[in-house]
Amino acid sequence: MTAETQALRLKKRYETRMHFKRYWTLYAMLLLPITYFIIFKYIPMTYIQIAFKKFSITKSPWEMAWAKNNGFEHFIKAFANRDFLYALRNTITLNFLDLLLGFPAPIILAIILNELRFKRFKRFTQTVAYMPHFLSWVIISGLALQLFSTQSGLANIVLKNMGLEAVPFLENSAHWVITYVFLGIWQSVGWNTIIYLAALTGINPELYEAAAVDGASRLRKIWHVTLPGLRSTIVILLILALGRILGSDFDRPYALSNTLVTSVSNVLSVFVYDYGIQGQQFSLATAVGFFQSVICVIFLLGANAIANRFGERGLW
Amino acid sequence: MIQSKNSRLGDAVIVFICILLILVCFLPVLNVFARSLSDPMALVCREVYLWPKNLDVTAYTLVLKDAKYTWSLGWTAILTVICTLLSMTMTTLCAYPLIYQQLKGRKLINSFILLTMYFNAGTIPNFILFKDLGLINQPAVLIIPYTLSVFNMIIMRSFLQNIPESLRESAELDGAGPVRILVSIYLPLSTSVIATLSLFYAVGRWNGYSDALMFMNSNKPYYPIQLLLYYIIQSKTSVDAATQEGFTSPGASESIKAATVMIATIPILLVYPWLQRYFISGVTLGAMKG
Numbered sequence: 001m002t003a004e005t006q007a008l009r010l011k012k013r014y015e016t017r018m019h020f021k022r023y024w025t026l027y028a029m030l031l032l033p034i035t036y037f038i039i040f041k042y043i044p045m046t047y048i049q050i051a052f053k054k055f056s057i058t059k060s061p062w063e064m065a066w067a068k069n070n071g072f073e074h075f076i077k078a079f080a081n082r083d084f085l086y087a088l089r090n091t092i093t094l095n096f097l098d099l100l101l102g103f104p105a106p107i108i109l110a111i112i113l114n115e116l117r118f119k120r121f122k123r124f125t126q127t128v129a130y131m132p133h134f135l136s137w138v139i140i141s142g143l144a145l146q147l148f149s150t151q152s153g154l155a156n157i158v159l160k161n162m163g164l165e166a167v168p169f170l171e172n173s174a175h176w177v178i179t180y181v182f183l184g185i186w187q188s189v190g191w192n193t194i195i196y197l198a199a200l201t202g203i204n205p206e207l208y209e210a211a212a213v214d215g216a217s218r219l220r221k222i223w224h225v226t227l228p229g230l231r232s233t234i235v236i237l238l239i240l241a242l243g244r245i246l247g248s249d250f251d252r253p254y255a256l257s258n259t260l261v262t263s264v265s266n267v268l269s270v271f272v273y274d275y276g277i278q279g280q281q282f283s284l285a286t287a288v289g290f291f292q293s294v295i296c297v298i299f300l301l302g303a304n305a306i307a308n309r310f311g312e313r314g315l316w
Numbered sequence: 317m318i319q320s321k322n323s324r325l326g327d328a329v330i331v332f333i334c335i336l337l338i339l340v341c342f343l344p345v346l347n348v349f350a351r352s353l354s355d356p357m358a359l360v361c362r363e364v365y366l367w368p369k370n371l372d373v374t375a376y377t378l379v380l381k382d383a384k385y386t387w388s389l390g391w392t393a394i395l396t397v398i399c400t401l402l403s404m405t406m407t408t409l410c411a412y413p414l415i416y417q418q419l420k421g422r423k424l425i426n427s428f429i430l431l432t433m434y435f436n437a438g439t440i441p442n443f444i445l446f447k448d449l450g451l452i453n454q455p456a457v458l459i460i461p462y463t464l465s466v467f468n469m470i471i472m473r474s475f476l477q478n479i480p481e482s483l484r485e486s487a488e489l490d491g492a493g494p495v496r497i498l499v500s501i502y503l504p505l506s507t508s509v510i511a512t513l514s515l516f517y518a519v520g521r522w523n524g525y526s527d528a529l530m531f532m533n534s535n536k537p538y539y540p541i542q543l544l545l546y547y548i549i550q551s552k553t554s555v556d557a558a559t560q561e562g563f564t565s566p567g568a569s570e571s572i573k574a575a576t577v578m579i580a581t582i583p584i585l586l587v588y589p590w591l592q593r594y595f596i597s598g599v600t601l602g603a604m605k606g
Contacts (some may be wrong), residue, residue, distance in 0.1 A: 026413035035409035044437035047436030125334045144575040198600040276440045289438025
């Protein structure tokens with residue numbers, strides 16, 4: 001070893017020491033958040049092995065014996081379980097409908113708001129449209145009962161006064177699905193316009209002027225200037241939405257559900273709650289949760305890869 | 317000439333759609349408000365639409381007299397304040413060091429944190445962990461496990477990154493350490509993002525019920541307001557408050573349910589419009605960088 005490399009190494013060591021001396025407070029700050037992530041995010045990940053093991057209350061997950069069928073017993077059981085298959089179907093159906101109807105809604109609304117010329121009225125509309133986002137699903141289920149119940153709901157009172165039949169918005173399975181999707185749009189459409197409206201402010205106004213000079217009508221301007229301006233935002237949000245196609249929120253379906261419609265309202269998160277926390281079948285419920293997380297990641301990566309393939313900027 | 321006529325028609329259509337939107341967003345809340353303030357008999361006769369009929373505030377007095385409900389309301393308020401303060405502290409502690417480009421291991425720490433956003437262990441592993449930690453059925457389970465949201469941390473980090481680095485450099489030349497720079501430069505410049513994220517955390521805590529349902533279901537005295545509301549709304553019979561006062565008519569329980577919903581909603585409805593400017597910038601920032 002030459003003296004030169006040794007000097008270089010010493011210098012580097014000195015610099016590292018100076019770095020830590022100068023910035024140790026930054027590392028100290030990170031200590032708490034990192035501990036948090038280890039305890040509440042990473043340790044539970046090691047507990048996923050419960051899905052492959054025979055659960056025992058007295059043992060730690062590391063000590064439990066492996067489950068049958070090379071550890072896949074609980075996955076096999078899940079796929080033979082009718083409730084699970086229903087939950088899987090319901091999760092896909094509800095998320096697909098959310099995507100189909102709920103995804104375009106804020107785009108359309110953002111374009112409409114963007115076309116609105118009266119500044120004050122626009123602001124007021126936005127404020128009111130954001131409001132449902134701040135209501136909890138419990139509150140919304142309360143509102144829904146008051147609005148849609150067959151006996152005393154406002155909607156049915158109005159229908160009856162008009163001489164029409166009452167509609168079982170919440171009691172009949174097919175109607176419930178529509179109500180569920182509608183309430184989802186109601187809750188989120190205004191809030192989701194925020195991102196699109198921000199993207200719209202980034203569009204160069206000269207493009208609109210140029211289009212006007214060319215004699216483009218309002219609709220043509222929307223088609224040729226506004227929509228292309230939103231394209232990259234739409235792609236990214238679509239990737240994230242596709243990543244959630246098998247994900248399931250618990251608050252919304254659980255709060256809106258009732259005993260008459262469980263055959264369509266029980267989604268995977270509710271299944272995990274019913275079988276795991278209520279029924280104490282920890283291994284089975286962990287297996288279902290793990291299956292769900294893995295599919296979510298696969299969908300996210302897949303959607304991202306497709307977007308990159310088509311020349312769009314994806315998440316990564 | 318034709319052009320302008322067309323565009324005026326377009327404006328009219330757009331304004332019409334917006335008015336429709338406002339009505340759709342607002343009428344359900346107005347309806348419940350009207351029910352909560354109506355005479356129970358009018359509710360039984362299905363005469364209440366959007367305006368209270370035979371103004372009657374007994375539902376509110378009954379609900380506010382119900383010790384369980386008011387305690388839960390107060391407890392949830394305290395809980396929300398504690399959670400918001402704790403979450404904001406953790407978010408700042410996590411976001412601020414990560415804006416230092418020269419921090420060693422910064423990339424590693426970043427991906428260590430980001431990974432948890434895309435893959436989570438699931439409900440049951442969390443449940444087992446809380447059980448091991450002795451958190452099940454303890455009020456602490458509503459505070460500790462969800463203190464730090466990666467998404468909010470990213471918003472904070474990108475906001476701090478947008479503050480010109482020259483400010484930091486000149487403070488460093490004056491001999492200020494990272495903590496001093498955070499307290500005297502970064503935090504005073506970050507009031508808007510602090511307001512935004514506090515709103516997000518506070519609304520999340522105020523509106524959350526599933527963690528209490530899953531992890532604290534046997535500890536009734538510490539139910540947050542939304543879980544209590546969930547049980548009140550789901551119950552087909554009258555609420556505790558109604559039975560205690562000897563109210564058994566269906567109309568009374570209807571107006572009481574409406575009043576319980578309104579009382580838990582009003583605080584949020586009063587707060588959010590004032591923070592609109594802030595949360596719009598917060599969401600935008602999160603979308604751009606997230």
